[in-house]
Amino acid sequence: xAMFRQAxxxxxxxxxxELRSREIVYTMVFFGALLVVIYSFAxxxxxxxxxxxVPGMLWVALAFTGTIGLGRAFDRERENDTMRALLLAPVxxxxxxxxxxxxxxxxxxxxxxxxxxxLALFLxxxxxxxxxxxxxxxxxxxxxxxxxxxxxxxxxxxVRSRDxxxxxxxxxxxxxxFVAGTSCTAALVAExxxxxxxWYWIHFLGIYDAAFLVLSIWVFESLVIE
Amino acid sequence: MKLYxxxxxxxxxxxxxxxxxxxxxxxxxxLVLAAIGIAASVYVVFYVAPLEYSxxxxxxxxGSSLFFNQKIFFFHVAHAFWLFGAVFMAGVSSILFLTDRxxxxxxxxxxxxxxxxxxxxVVLLTGSIWGKAAWDVWWQWEPRxxxxxxxxxxxxxYVLVRRFAGPSADRVAAGMAxxxxxxxxxxxxxxxxxxxxxxxxxxxxATLGPGMRVPFWLSVAGFLFWYLALVIxxxxxxxxxxxxxxxxxxxxxxGVLQ
Amino acid sequence: MTxxxxxxxxxxxxxxxxxxxxxxxxxxxxxxxxxxxQCTEAxxxxxxxxxxxxxxxxxxxxxxxxxxxxxxxxxxxxxVQKNERHVVYAYAAMWIIAAAFVLFLWRRQQAxxxxxxxxxxxxxxxxxxxxxxxxxA
Numbered sequence: 001x002a003m004f005r006q007a008x009x010x011x012x013x014x015x016x017x018e019l020r021s022r023e024i025v026y027t028m029v030f031f032g033a034l035l036v037v038i039y040s041f042a043x044x045x046x047x048x049x050x051x052x053x054v055p056g057m058l059w060v061a062l063a064f065t066g067t068i069g070l071g072r073a074f075d076r077e078r079e080n081d082t083m084r085a086l087l088l089a090p091v092x093x094x095x096x097x098x099x100x101x102x103x104x105x106x107x108x109x110x111x112x113x114x115x116x117x118x119l120a121l122f123l124x125x126x127x128x129x130x131x132x133x134x135x136x137x138x139x140x141x142x143x144x145x146x147x148x149x150x151x152x153x154x155x156x157x158x159v160r161s162r163d164x165x166x167x168x169x170x171x172x173x174x175x176x177x178f179v180a181g182t183s184c185t186a187a188l189v190a191e192x193x194x195x196x197x198x199w200y201w202i203h204f205l206g207i208y209d210a211a212f213l214v215l216s217i218w219v220f221e222s223l224v225i226e
Numbered sequence: 227m228k229l230y231x232x233x234x235x236x237x238x239x240x241x242x243x244x245x246x247x248x249x250x251x252x253x254x255x256x257l258v259l260a261a262i263g264i265a266a267s268v269y270v271v272f273y274v275a276p277l278e279y280s281x282x283x284x285x286x287x288x289g290s291s292l293f294f295n296q297k298i299f300f301f302h303v304a305h306a307f308w309l310f311g312a313v314f315m316a317g318v319s320s321i322l323f324l325t326d327r328x329x330x331x332x333x334x335x336x337x338x339x340x341x342x343x344x345x346x347x348v349v350l351l352t353g354s355i356w357g358k359a360a361w362d363v364w365w366q367w368e369p370r371x372x373x374x375x376x377x378x379x380x381x382x383x384y385v386l387v388r389r390f391a392g393p394s395a396d397r398v399a400a401g402m403a404x405x406x407x408x409x410x411x412x413x414x415x416x417x418x419x420x421x422x423x424x425x426x427x428x429x430x431x432a433t434l435g436p437g438m439r440v441p442f443w444l445s446v447a448g449f450l451f452w453y454l455a456l457v458i459x460x461x462x463x464x465x466x467x468x469x470x471x472x473x474x475x476x477x478x479x480x481g482v483l484q
Numbered sequence: 485m486t487x488x489x490x491x492x493x494x495x496x497x498x499x500x501x502x503x504x505x506x507x508x509x510x511x512x513x514x515x516x517x518x519x520x521x522q523c524t525e526a527x528x529x530x531x532x533x534x535x536x537x538x539x540x541x542x543x544x545x546x547x548x549x550x551x552x553x554x555x556x557x558x559x560x561x562x563x564v565q566k567n568e569r570h571v572v573y574a575y576a577a578m579w580i581i582a583a584a585f586v587l588f589l590w591r592r593q594q595a596x597x598x599x600x601x602x603x604x605x606x607x608x609x610x611x612x613x614x615x616x617x618x619x620x621a
Contacts, residue, residue: 148405155398159391169387169398172380173405176412208412215408222324223401279560293560294567298574305578344585351577359570452582459589466596473603482610 003098006091010099014073015106024072025110028065032115035061040122047124054125055185059141059178061115062108066145067167069107070153073100078157097150097220104146112138130188133198137184140205144177144212145170151216154224180205235322242330246461253462256455263448267441271300275441295359300441302352304449305345306374310410312342312453313377316384317407320400329468332396335403337460339384341453346378369417376413380406 018024039057043049077083086096116138120127127134152169156162184201187194245252278296316338323331353371358364365371384406387399527534 151405152398152401155394155401156391159394159398161390161392165387165391165398168383169402172376172383173402173409175376175379176409176416179416204412204415211408211412212405215405219324219401219404223397277560277564279563294564295570297571301578302574341585344581348578348581351581352574355570355574355577359567456585456589459586459593463589463592463596466593466600470596470599470603473600473607477603477607477610480607480610482606 003092003095006095007098007102010086010091010096011102011106014100014103017076018103018107024069024076025107027072028069028107028111029114031068032061032065032111033118035064036115036118036122039119043123045123050123050125051186051189051191054119054123054127054189055182057123058112058116058119058127058185059181062112062138062141062145062181063171063174063178065111065115066104066108066142066149067170069111070104070146070149071163071166073104073107074153074157083157093221093224094217097154097216097224100154101143101146101150101216104150105142108142108145109139112142126189127185130193130195130198133184133195133202134188136202137181137198137205140202140209141177141181144205144209145174147209147213147216148173151220151223154220157224176208177205180208239328239330242334246330246333246458246465249458249462253455253458256451256458260448260451260455263444263451265448267300267304267445267448270441270444271297274437275300276437278438295356298352298356298359300445301449302349302356303442304445305352306349306370307446308449308453309342309345309349309374309377311450312338312345312457313381313403313407313410316342316403320403320407323396323400324404332400333461333464334457335400336388336396336464337457339381339388339399339403340460341456343378343381343385344456345453346374346381349374350378372417373413377406377410380409 036057039053039061043053043057074083077086087093089096116127116134119125149166149170153162153166156165156169159165180201184198184205187197187201275297277293279293316335319331319335319338322328323335350371353374354364357366357368357371380402384399384402387402388395391398527537
């Protein structure tokens, strides 16, 4: 439908700008890679410890880089004062919000695409043993981080100390997402993978994403006022 | 959706306004009710409720019985009850605030959250002490404690945002409260209570022995009045803050202040 | 002086330990006659004897049950007394947090009231002295 197409167009605008300068994606990916390297030094490498700590490492990397990406994406709008232009454009504001969420999802997924193989390489973790559920949970996680993050990053656009307030607001609200992600990943990399648990958490995250997406759509208009 | 014009919402707004605008009457009233309720519940908990212990199959005393420590349960859970009540109060109030921007909803949301932070601290501390008595460790990632901690983190984030986000803090905090409220069932499912998501009448209350239900509900009622009294007291602060802001603006307009 | 005493204590301790370990090994136990078989045959031979033994056994069992119950109750009392302090800690935590919160609210309210009063004073003074007068900020 039209709304979706307009949202896709907003997302494509962001991604095209990103592809030209590659500023955000380079910094996000490099930061994610740095985190993985630091984890490799910080935690022991024996297989049992690795299976226990790799899920957490992956999702912490996604959380931190997601926050950076969100902050930068909206900072760019504010610096160039294009937020007003976006809101004045003859597209419903919902399309703008959804477009921003979609482009942020793409950025977070780019980080995941780089960090997961790195983790698997440095720590010898069997992250790709079951790629189907793994891809599903990472995509759902990226969507959840981006949708909720976009709502609050847009709300905090003109607020002072927004850089530190975004994580303060976002992480407590996203705890179910991180628990679902890490539990599912842990179930998949365990010595005897627990597929029941993995699919339970995938369902859980799917419902969580749906609930927060609906909530964001309802609440977005009132929260973001230019 | 003209939510703010439905009869229920208008009635609610009327009740809240009348309660908060007459603090000389309502605060002492609720404090007296709270004192009576808490005193009654203390008496009933310590003198009427039976001691909790059991025998195992060999006829010996069950070493994991809590004995006297079980008394902590009554006011720990009463506080937890109103912690959740406060979260829903703040969430609903925030939704109403975002629909019609009436400051009264914002007052209620921020007051409820402040009191919820205090109650949450009580829940976590008494829960940890109870854990030390029951399992000999000061902290355990058991479902109820974990849930309370996560909820408490959301509430503390709300307080920080209100304090540091500048003029539009009420809007941002309202959004956070709504998301926090919607997240509660997910946190509930996440910590392993995957039975009924309704009010925990099968988890906690059902395992109470005979003779303990009345003290439990009595303490819940007593702390309800304490909670409401604290909320009303806290609302006075927000009203005073708004008055300060308005006076300052008037002073700036008149050129008296700078 | 202390060194001398400690040296003597050490020597006495060593001597005591050595003496305790050089006692004779216990004598081997004498062979046990088949007492159970003898007892059972005597019991079965005389019914009054059997009844007397059963009665004594029952009385002893009842006494043991009473003693066990008493011991269990004493145990429970000991447990309760040991556990009191946790309840006290929890209660203390609850009231301390409540008091701190009320104190925090009280001080905030007082500060706000003072500020309102001073602002009102300034505004009234300004209104009284006519518009445009620049008072202290």
